[in-house]
Every structure is written in structure tokens, then in C-alpha cells.
Amino acid sequence: xxxxYRIVIVIGLILASAAALFPRNVTERVKGPNGFVFDTxxxxxxxxxxxxxxxxxxxxxxxxxxxxxxDKSEALxxxxxxxxxxxxxxxxxxxxxxxxxxxxxxxxxxGIDDPQRAQEVVQKSAFLQFQITDETQALEKALPKLDAAVxxxxxxxxxxxxxxxxTRRASGVSDLLTADTSRxxxxxxxxxxxxxxxxxxxxxxxxxxxxxxxxxxxxxxxFPGEYFVANDDVQTLQSYLxxxxxxxxxxxxxxxxxGIDSMQIGNALYRPIYVLDARPIITGQFLTDAKPxxxxxxxxxxxxxxxxxxxxxxxxxxxxxxQDYMAIVxxxxxxxxxxxxxxAIGTRGQITMGGRDLQAASDLALVLRAGSLPTPLKIVxxxxxxxxxxxxxxxxxxxxxxxxxxxxxxxxxAYYRFSGALAVAGLLLYxxxxxxxxxxxxAVLTLPGLAGFVLSLGVAVDANVLIFERIREELDRGKTVxxxxxxxxxxxxxxxxxxxxxxxxxxxxxxxxxxxxxQGFAVTLLAGIIASMVSSIFVVRTxxxxxxxxxxxSPQTLSI
Amino acid sequence: MLRIFHNTSYDFIRWWKWAAGLTVAFLLIGLASYIQxxxxxxxxxxxxxxxxxxxxxxxxxxxxxxxxxxxGIEGAEIIQFGSSREFVIRAQESRQIAEQDTxxxxxxxRIQQVLTSTYGxxxxxxxxxxVSPRVGDELxxxxxxxxxISFIIxxxxxxxxxxxxxxxxxxxxxAHDFVATLVFMKLMHLEVSLMVVAGLLTxxxxxxxxxxxxxxxxxxxxxxxxxxxxYDTLNRSINETLPRSIITHSLSLTSVLALLLLGxxxxxxxxxxxxxxxxxxxxxxxxxxxxxxxxxxRKWPRKTSxxxxxxxxxxxxxTPRSKATAAT
Numbered sequence: 001x002x003x004x005y006r007i008v009i010v011i012g013l014i015l016a017s018a019a020a021l022f023p024r025n026v027t028e029r030v031k032g033p034n035g036f037v038f039d040t041x042x043x044x045x046x047x048x049x050x051x052x053x054x055x056x057x058x059x060x061x062x063x064x065x066x067x068x069x070x071d072k073s074e075a076l077x078x079x080x081x082x083x084x085x086x087x088x089x090x091x092x093x094x095x096x097x098x099x100x101x102x103x104x105x106x107x108x109x110x111g112i113d114d115p116q117r118a119q120e121v122v123q124k125s126a127f128l129q130f131q132i133t134d135e136t137q138a139l140e141k142a143l144p145k146l147d148a149a150v151x152x153x154x155x156x157x158x159x160x161x162x163x164x165x166x167t168r169r170a171s172g173v174s175d176l177l178t179a180d181t182s183r184x185x186x187x188x189x190x191x192x193x194x195x196x197x198x199x200x201x202x203x204x205x206x207x208x209x210x211x212x213x214x215x216x217x218x219x220x221x222x223f224p225g226e227y228f229v230a231n232d233d234v235q236t237l238q239s240y241l242x243x244x245x246x247x248x249x250x251x252x253x254x255x256x257x258x259g260i261d262s263m264q265i266g267n268a269l270y271r272p273i274y275v276l277d278a279r280p281i282i283t284g285q286f287l288t289d290a291k292p293x294x295x296x297x298x299x300x301x302x303x304x305x306x307x308x309x310x311x312x313x314x315x316x317x318x319x320x321x322x323q324d325y326m327a328i329v330x331x332x333x334x335x336x337x338x339x340x341x342x343x344a345i346g347t348r349g350q351i352t353m354g355g356r357d358l359q360a361a362s363d364l365a366l367v368l369r370a371g372s373l374p375t376p377l378k379i380v381x382x383x384x385x386x387x388x389x390x391x392x393x394x395x396x397x398x399x400x401x402x403x404x405x406x407x408x409x410x411x412x413x414a415y416y417r418f419s420g421a422l423a424v425a426g427l428l429l430y431x432x433x434x435x436x437x438x439x440x441x442x443a444v445l446t447l448p449g450l451a452g453f454v455l456s457l458g459v460a461v462d463a464n465v466l467i468f469e470r471i472r473e474e475l476d477r478g479k480t481v482x483x484x485x486x487x488x489x490x491x492x493x494x495x496x497x498x499x500x501x502x503x504x505x506x507x508x509x510x511x512x513x514x515x516x517x518x519q520g521f522a523v524t525l526l527a528g529i530i531a532s533m534v535s536s537i538f539v540v541r542t543x544x545x546x547x548x549x550x551x552x553x554s555p556q557t558l559s560i
Numbered sequence: 561m562l563r564i565f566h567n568t569s570y571d572f573i574r575w576w577k578w579a580a581g582l583t584v585a586f587l588l589i590g591l592a593s594y595i596q597x598x599x600x601x602x603x604x605x606x607x608x609x610x611x612x613x614x615x616x617x618x619x620x621x622x623x624x625x626x627x628x629x630x631x632g633i634e635g636a637e638i639i640q641f642g643s644s645r646e647f648v649i650r651a652q653e654s655r656q657i658a659e660q661d662t663x664x665x666x667x668x669x670r671i672q673q674v675l676t677s678t679y680g681x682x683x684x685x686x687x688x689x690x691v692s693p694r695v696g697d698e699l700x701x702x703x704x705x706x707x708x709i710s711f712i713i714x715x716x717x718x719x720x721x722x723x724x725x726x727x728x729x730x731x732x733x734x735a736h737d738f739v740a741t742l743v744f745m746k747l748m749h750l751e752v753s754l755m756v757v758a759g760l761l762t763x764x765x766x767x768x769x770x771x772x773x774x775x776x777x778x779x780x781x782x783x784x785x786x787x788x789x790x791y792d793t794l795n796r797s798i799n800e801t802l803p804r805s806i807i808t809h810s811l812s813l814t815s816v817l818a819l820l821l822l823g824x825x826x827x828x829x830x831x832x833x834x835x836x837x838x839x840x841x842x843x844x845x846x847x848x849x850x851x852x853x854x855x856x857x858r859k860w861p862r863k864t865s866x867x868x869x870x871x872x873x874x875x876x877x878x879t880p881r882s883k884a885t886a887a888t
Contacts, residue, residue: 059695065662115688119665379664380695386686389612396824403822404815411811415562448758451830454819455762458812459769462804465811466773469804472561495776498721499769505717506710506765510758513706521758560561 003549006542013534014429017436021045045439049446049520052394054387055110056118061103063378073102075375080105083377085370086121105377115384117363123377125331126367128284130314131255131276133225133325133338138251139218139275146214149245214240221272223325226338228270231262237273253278257327259334274327274334281317281326286310290368292361293350298336300353300361304368311347319344330364397450404454408461416468418559422547423464426540430460433531438524446520456528459503463536467492468560481558485544489537496537504529565802572798572846573791573854579847583736590743599746602753605700607660607693608652609667613675616682618644624678631674633667642825646686657693664690703757710761711735714768722775725856730771733849737767737840744836750829759830763837766812770805771845775853777801790857794850805842812838 023044050057060083062069062076069075076099083105084097096108112118217237218227229237240246241256250256259272290304306314318326318341327338328351336352353361408427413420434453438445471488479487504526511522548555603610621638628636628649637650651667659666668690675683711731718727741763750756777797788796816838820831 059664061694063662116669378662378692379690380692382665382668382688382690384685384688386684389686393824393826396822397827400818400822400824400827404818407814407818408811411814415807417562447826448755448830451755451758451819451823451827452762454815455834458808458815461811462769462808465804465808469801469807472563472803473800491780494779495773498776499772502714502717502768502772503765505713506761506768509706509710509713510761513702513709514758517754518706518758525762 003542003545006538006545010429010539010542013433013539016440017432020436020440021432045442046435047442047444048390048394049444049449049517050108050110050383050390051385051447051517052390052445053110054385054390055108056112056115056385057381057383058107058109058119058122058379059100059381060105060107060122060377061380063376065378066376069375076103076105078374079377082371082373083107083122086367089366089370090118090121092118104380111387112384115382117359119379119382121363121367123379124363124367125373125376126284126364126370127331127372128287128368129280129329130282130317131257131278131280131327131329132321133223133327134254134275134277135224135324137224138254139225139227139256142249142251143215145249146240146246149243149249150214150240153243153245214246218273223338223340225275225325227273227275228263228265229273231269231271234258234271251275257329257332257334259337261336272334272337274338276327276329276334280329281321282306282310282314284368284372286313287368287371290365292358292365294358295350295352298350298352300356300358302351302353302361302365302368304349304351304365306347306349308347314349315344315346393447397447401450401454405457408457412461412464416560419468419471422540422543423461423468423536425543426464426535427457427460429539430457430528430531430535433534434524434528437527437531441523441527443523443527444520445524446517448517448521449524452521452524453528456525456532459500459529460532460536463492463496463500463532464540466495467536467540471558471560475558475560481555482548484558485541485548489541493537496533500529500533563803565806568799568802569795570799570802571795573795573850576847576851579843580851583740583848586743587739590739590746593743593746599742600749600751601700602751602756603650603652603689603691603696604754605696605703605752606652607657607691607696608650609656609660609671609691610651610687610689611649611668611671611685612641612687613647613649614684614686615645615647615679619647619679619683621647624649627674627678628671631670633670633674636671657696660690660692661694664692664695699754703754707738707761707764710764714764718768718772722779725860725862726775726778726853729849729853729856730768730775732852733771733844734764734767736844736848737837738764740840740844741833741837744840745833748832750832753829755827755830756833759833759837763833763841766834766837767841767844770841771849773804774798774801774845774849790854794854798846798850805845809838809842 021044060079062072062079064072080097080099087095087097087107087109090109092109092112094110096106098106100106107122109118214237217233217240218229221227238258255276255278257274257276259274262269262271264270286306286309288305288307288310290302293301293303295301321341322343324341325338326341327334328336328349330351351364353364409424412423412427416423434456437443443449467488470492471484474484474487474491475481507522507525507529511519511526514522624647625636625638628634628638628651633651633656635651635653637648637652639648639650640646641648649671651671656667668688672685675685711734714734715727715731718730721727722730738760741760744750745752745756774797777800778794781793781797781800782790813835816831816834819827820835823831
């Protein structure tokens with residue numbers, strides 16, 4: 001090929017890589033003092049992965065432990081929208097919410113400082129219902145049946161509850177009280193400790209069964225449908241209520257829900273439970289807005305607003321239930337104490353948060369605004385990397401990389417002299433090309449990616465070594481410098497191509513079948529292999545040709 | 561001109577029996593240690609919880625362990641990670657993993673509770689990984705598929721580029737490196753993590769690369785050699801590529817050593833795998849691929865030497881190199 005064209009191509013490649021790497025204006029969502037703002041920053045367009053930047057990676061799946069979801073993919077698509085809206089409002093810069101395959105949602109939140117909170121925001125079902133408390137004393141009427149059910153289970157001995165443990169574990173324990181299972185959130189935070197304790201509680205009751213256990217646990221509250229259970233007995237009651245026989249004995253058309261806060265009566269703490277009409281008078285689907293607030297009398301609250309249709313329904317329903325008590329049920333837990341309906345309520349209402357702080361209120365408002373999840377989600381994978389660890393990795397990686405490069409440069413120049421210097425110049429361009437390719441394709445730089453980069457550096461050096469050794473051999477055979485260079489390059493070509501193609505094929509397979517970090521490794525390796533072939537075969541040869549063309553007479557010796 | 565291992569004529573292949581003995585012994589040791597205890601998979605593959613915690617002052621590991629035990633997290637591994645103030649807590653017992661089926665973060669949350677109640681603000685969780693068993697299984701099968709497919713694809717490529725006998729010898733040599741690296745990991749008590757698998761796959765590529773370069777030279781020498789046995793030609797090819805092998809491997813080893821010594825704890829297992837892989841890749845090209853090729857040629861000889869020459873001649877007419885030579 002003509003030397004002029006070669007030089008043009010080399011310069012073109014350098015310019016293209018430099019352009020790809022040139023700092024440019026990028027619009028980012030940045031977390032400011034007042035929430036999040038769009039900000040334009042100038043930076044090198046190389047993205048760092050979570051393992052280098054710090055942050056949280058979550059993988060979510062449809063939770064089918066409670067109910068089988070018919071069209072999983074469709075449900076997941078809708079869930080994706082809700083999660084995305086929530087995350088967008090959560091205020092992290094450059095969040096990523098995407099579907100992976102057909103069954104999984106990936107959420108990446110860089111630089112998050114409260115992973116627990118983020119998980120809850122993502123996972124909360126936020127299913128809001130308004131239900132009227134039972135006025136028909138249904139629970140009292142059903143008590144004999146409930147007692148009998150508990151007794152049967154207790155009498156069948158220690159074996160039965162144990163078996164039950166496994167079924168319960170398999171079915172998930174998010175909310176032990178639920179009769180209407182399809183709407184239950186996988187409230188992992190409350191579920192796990194519950195189950196662990198419930199296990200022990202259950203083993204206890206299995207050992208000491210006593211008659212009338214169920215009715216002994218509860219006592220009448222202050223208005224119809226309200227009951228109290230001592231805090232110490234909550235676990236026992238929850239375990240009873242999770243039993244199928246007990247569930248079957250619950251009056252039809254009614255559900256039992258726990259309140260979220262305990263109350264002090266006398267010196268003991270009690271947890272309220274409520275018997276509610278199973279049919280909600282309205283659900284959160286008509287909600288248009290929700291915002292946190294503090295009220296002098298009720299502490300933190302979330303104020304919400306229905307749309308016109310919701311307002312009409314709400315007015316209608318509440319006018320039918322004047323003087324009744326209305327429970328506000330969020331994810332199957334009753335928020336605050338059910339207020340009495342004084343008069344028809346229109347489009348506005350509020351949820352009292354009990355002792356919870358303003359942040360909890362604003363998180364609740366956030367998830368209510370974004371809408372409820374169409375299906376419960378479970379977290380199947382969490383990776384959370386602190387920002388300092390990411391920085392440490394970068395520092396150590398850079399240090400190792402720099403030292404490796406310096407050593408390589410010294411060794412190559414010491415061994416190959418002038419040709420070595422040409423190779424080093426080629427390697428510099430190789431680094432530029434690799435970074436350019438990565439930036440051009442918007443690849444994300446990860447820790448395994450850095451390893452792949454160092455590795456492809458080895459591949460690039462190998463190509464140069466192959467060529468130089470070949471040139472030496474040709475020189476040994478008494479060929480002129482010009483011919484030796486030509487033959488050296490052309491003979492080394494097959495070996496370089498073959499070995500690089502095999503490596504590239506491996507990298508491609510890794511990319512295809514790998515996930516996150518492995519893909520990062522594959523991408524940098526692939527980019528590195530391409531760049532190394534270009535730099536060793538084409539660029540270094542051009543350098544030689546330039547050198548040859550500048551010699552007045554054909555050179556007799558080559559420093560190699 | 562500074563030269564090492566120039567114009568050597570070592571009879572490398574003569575020592576193949578010793579090499580084979582060494583390899584078999586090494587693999588047997590690996591097998592024995594495998595029977596003793598299975599391969600240590602990281603939580604990414606099995607499911608489980610891993611937390612890296614930085615304490616303000618070195619903690620009492622025993623107290624920490626019993627604290628975790630009291631919270632129902634028995635058998636958790638607590639390993640020092642780098643400095644004496646940094647520890648990795650790993651809960652990988654099957655019972656704990658099973659608990660993560662419905663929500664991956666449960667065990668992590670419990671560990672966090674124990675840590676906060678004991679150390680308060682005197683510790684910082686710098687890394688948390690929690691993987692449900694299903695995701696782990698999926699990753700395991702994915703990694704396996706990736707490895708098998710990359711083997712098959714390279715085999716096909718080598719068969720097309722060289723000839724099936726060489727392709728087979730190269731793939732067996734690479735498989736040897738794969739197994740030998742697994743044994744090395746086992747003996748070094750390295751945990752098989754995603755990063756290590758990436759290292760393993762790179763070792764495969766690297767070792768393949770090394771064999772390819774010797775076989776490429778063999779392909780060329782075979783065309784030139786008239787009255788020489790395959791044994792001698794192979795030896796010559798190995799000797800001719802020896803300077804390149806030595807230089808390349810020392811240069812690669814240099815960068816791997818830099819990673820090993822300075823790259824930090826996270827990348828260290830990867831660097832170990834690479835370091836061993838470079839060694840075994842070179843070894844297997846000389847002592848597995850070459851003797852194997854001779855054995856294969858003896859078992860399934862090419863038709864005649866004339867046919868061999870003509871077949872390689874037709875082959876070379878298709879290689880880009882002959883075109884390049886013609887162009888220059």
C-alpha cells in the first residue's frame with residue numbers, strides 16, 4: 001500500500017479515537033441540595049461501572065410465591081414502568097432500570113448512600129385500599145370455629161406445624177394474614193424476622209396446646225371491628241392465621257389485618273387488629289397526587305388526592321358509610337387508626353404515618369404517586385459497592401497498570417532498541433484506539449474490564465514480539481533490511497491473525513453468554529484485540545516504512 | 561542485538577514422558593484434593609451473602625462469630641481481607657441460601673443488624689453481595705455453556721485454519737490447561753468466582769494462542785521439510801518459536817505480576833489464575849499438544865507424503881500470507 005495512504009489512515013485513526021475520547025458536554029441528573037437537577041458537565045465520555053464508581057445493583061423478579069402470575073412478561077413490563085417512575089423520582093444521578101431477558105428487571109443506582117431505603121422504594125407494592133371495618137361482629141361469631149381449627153392443629157401434634165413450616169417457607173411469609181393473596185407485597189423487611197420467630201412460636205404451641213387458644217389471644221377494641229392482641233402474642237396469632245384451617249374459618253367476605261403501630265394500654269403494649277370488609281370501597285388506582293406533610297395533631301402524614309372519577313366514587317361510598325370506621329390499608333397493613341366517617345369525603349384525604357419520620361412519609365408519597373406494582377417483586381440479587389471501595393479499586397488498578405506499562409516499555413526498548421521504540425509508539429496508539437473504541441461504543445469500564453485491558457496489552461506486545469523475532473530470522477538468512485521487514489511482517493501475519501481470532505471468538509462467546517461484569521471483560525478484551533491487531537500489523541509497519549523512506553541510502557543494519 | 565535462546569536445538573519432545581508423568585501426577589493430586597473437599601464456588605454461583613466490612617480497630621473475630629451465630633447465621637466464614645481492619649463475612653450454608661430464595665437481602669440485613677448492634681458506627685459495610693440460589697444456578701449453567709461453546713467454536717476455527725489433527729491436539733492441550741488451572745485453584749484454595757472464570761477463559765484463549773503460534777510455524781516448516789520426521793520438524797518449530805515464547809511470556813508475566821502484587825485484593829485471584837495459566841499454557845503447547853499431534857498422526861496418518869505436500873499446498877494458496885507475500 002502506498003505510504004501516503006498509510007499515513008493518512010493512521011492519522012485518521014488517531015483523530016477518530018481522539019474525537020471519541022474528547023471531553024464533551026453530557027447531561028446528567030445530579031443530586032442537588034433540593035432534590036435532583038439536570039446538569040451539564042464536561043467530561044471524557046467513558047462510563048465507569050458500579051464496581052468502580054460505587055453504587056447498588058439490584059435484580060428483581062416476579063414473586064410467584066403467593067400467586068401464579070399468568071402473563072409474567074406483561075406483568076414485568078408494567079412493573080418496569082412503575083419501578084422506573086419511582087427511581088426517577090428517587091433522585092439518583094444516572095439510574096438504570098431495564099429488563100434483562102424475559103423475567104428480570106435490573107436496577108442500577110450509582111452512588112447510593114442508603115441501600116436499605118432504595119430497596120424498599122423499589123420493592124414496595126404500594127397497594128392502597130380503603131376498607132370499612134366490620135360491624136356485624138363476624139369475628140365473635142366465628143370464634144368457636146377458629147378455636148376448633150387451632151385445636152385440631154394443636155392436637156395433630158408437633159408434626160403438623162413443622163410440615164406447615166416448610167409450606168409456609170415455600171409460599172413466602174410476606175404477610176401472614178393475607179386472605180387476598182394476589183395483592184400482597186413481598187415486604188421482605190418485616191417478613192423474615194417474623195418467620196424466624198414464628199417458627200419458634202409455633203414449636204412452642206405445638207408442645208403446649210390449650211383449648212380456646214384463639215379467642216384467648218384477642219380482646220375487643222374500642223369500636224366495631226377493632227381488636228387488640230398483646231405484643232407478646234402477635235407472633236403466635238400470626239402463625240395461627242397463616243394456617244389453612246384457620247383461614248378457612250375466617251368469616252366469608254371479611255379479612256383480618258394488623259395495624260402497623262402498637263398502642264399502650266395500661267402497662268402493656270398491644271397491637272390492634274382489624275376485621276374489615278374484604279371489598280375495598282376504593283383503591284389507590286384513582287390517586288393523582290400524594291405529598292408528605294406534618295400535622296400538629298397527627299405527626300407526619302401523607303396527603304393524597306383522587307382524580308374526578310375517584311373522587312366521585314369515594315364521595316358515593318363514604319356517604320353510604322357515615323358513622324362507620326374506615327381503615328386505610330397499605331400493602332395489607334392498616335395505617336393509623338381507622339377514622340370515623342363524619343360526612344361524605346371527596347377527592348382529598350390523608351394517611352397518618354404514626355411515629356414514622358418525614359422521610360418515610362415522603363418515600364410513601366413517592367411510591368403512591370408512581371402507582372402500585374402490578375405484581376409483587378422479589379429481589380434475587382443485590383450488589384452494593386461503597387464509593388470508597390470503587391475508588392480504591394481504581395487507584396490500585398491504575399497503579400498496577402502504570403507499573404506494568406512502564407516495565408513493559410523498559411523491557412521492550414532494552415531488548416529491541418530502535419524497533420522497540422517503534423513498538424512502544426505503536427502501543428501508545430493501541431491504548432488510544434482501545435479507549436476510543438470503548439468510548440465510541442459507549443462501553444462501561446468495570447474492574448474485570450480493566451483486567452481485560454491489561455491482558456490485551458499482553459496480546460498487543462505478543463504481536464510485536466512475533467514480528468520482531470521474525471524480522472531477526474529473516475535478517476539472519478542474509479536478507480536486506482527492507483526485505484527482512486517486509487517478510488517479517490507478512491510471515492508473522494498468519495500467527496497473529498490466528499491467535500487473535502481465537503481470542504476474539506472466546507471474547508465474543510463471553511459477551512454473548514456472560515452477564516454484567518463478564519461482559520465488561522469481554523468488551524474490553526475484544527476492543528483491545530482489534531486495536532492491537534491494527535497497531536501491531538498496520539501502524540508499526542507504517543512507522544518502519546516512514547523510517548525506511550527517510551533513509552538516503554538503503555539501510556544496511558536495523559536496530560532490533 | 562540482544563538475543564536469548566537464539567538458534568537453539570533442544571529436543572523438547574524427548575522429555576514428553578516425564579512431562580506426561582508430571583501432568584498426570586498433578587492432576588491426580590487435584591483429583592485427591594477434590595475428593596477431599598469439593599470446589600469452592602463463590603456466592604455468585606451458589607447463592608449466598610458476602611459482606612466486606614471495614615472496622616475502626618481490629619475486631620475480635622471470635623466474638624463476631626458467636627454474635628452472628630446467635631442471630632442464626634451459623635458457619636459463616638470470617639476472613640481477613642487485606643488489612644487487619646477489613647474483613648469479609650460470607651454466609652454460604654445451604655440453610656441460609658435457601659432463606660434467600662424469596663428475598664436475596666434477608667441474610668445481609670441480619671448480618672448488618674448484628675454488626676450495628678455490636679460495633680455501631682465503628683464499622684462500615686463497604687461491599688454487600690447477596691445472590692438468591694436461582695440466580696446462582698443460572699449463572700453456573702451460563703458459565704458452563706459459555707465455556708463449552710468457546711471450546712467448540714475454537715475447535716471449528718482451528719480445524720478450518722489448520723487441519724483437524726492439529727485442531728484436535730490444540731484443543732486437548734487447551735483442555736489440559738483448563739483442568740490444570742482448576743487444580744491449581746483448588747490447591748491454592750482460590751474461590752471460583754465470576755472474575756476467576758473470566759480469568760480461566762482468558763487462560764484458555766492464551767494457551768490456545770500459544771499452541772497456535774507453534775503450529776503455525778509447524779505448518780510452515782512442514783511445507784519446507786522434505787526428508788524429516790514429524791518429530792524433528794515439531795522440535796524445530798518449537799525451537800524456532802522459543803525466543804518469542806520466552807519473551808512474550810516474561811512480558812505477560814510482568815504485567816500479571818504487577819496485577820498480583822499491586823492490583824488489590826479484589827483482582828488478586830484473577831491474577832493468580834492468569835499467572836499459572838501463562839505457565840501451563842507454555843508447558844502444554846510443548847508437552848501436550850506436540851506429543852499428542854505425533855500420536856494422532858501415527859494413529860491416523862495422512863495418506864502419503866506427496867498427498868500431504870499437495871494438500872498443504874492447496875491450503876496455503878488460501879491463506880492471506882501467501883497473498884501478502886505475492887504482493888510484496
